[in-house]
Amino acid sequence: MSIIVPYRNRQEHLGRFLPHMVAYFRRDKLDHRIAVTINIIEQYGDAPFNRGKLANCGFALTRDSSDYVVIHDVDYLPMWADYSWSAKPARLIWYGLTLAEDWKNFFGAVTLLDNAVYAKVNGFPNSYWGWGPEDLELSYR
DSSP: OOEEEESSSSSHHHHHHHHHHHHHHOTTTTTSSSSSSEEEHHHHHHSOOOHHHHHHHHHHHHGGGGGGGEEEEOOOOOOOOOOOOOOEEEEEOOOOOOOOSSSSTOSSSSSEEHHHHHHHHTSSSOOOOOOHHHHHHHHOO
């Protein structure tokens, strides 16, 4: 499994994320047999953040070394989640969503996709700059 973390200018979150994830996968009984890489894909420059493009770059870099990817926001820390492979795309974050959000279509924050599925739908759109609905568009694909 390749965990892809689209990232820019969130050092405090990254400083918590990396040690937490390492500890999580060392202790979690369901996931300890899964080979895991954590890939921080950083955007450089002053253009608005493009999470979709960063996720796609991360996928291109890791697709040959894993069977599936988890696109993981740096500010979500698992207490418990099932990171094991799934043939169908899966959202791994459920708690913390509010009624104001479209939770039935919510597909962001932490998303697991088989590599074949990611390639078939051509990943995330590259056209959303800033915080946009790239995750919603991926769910429709």
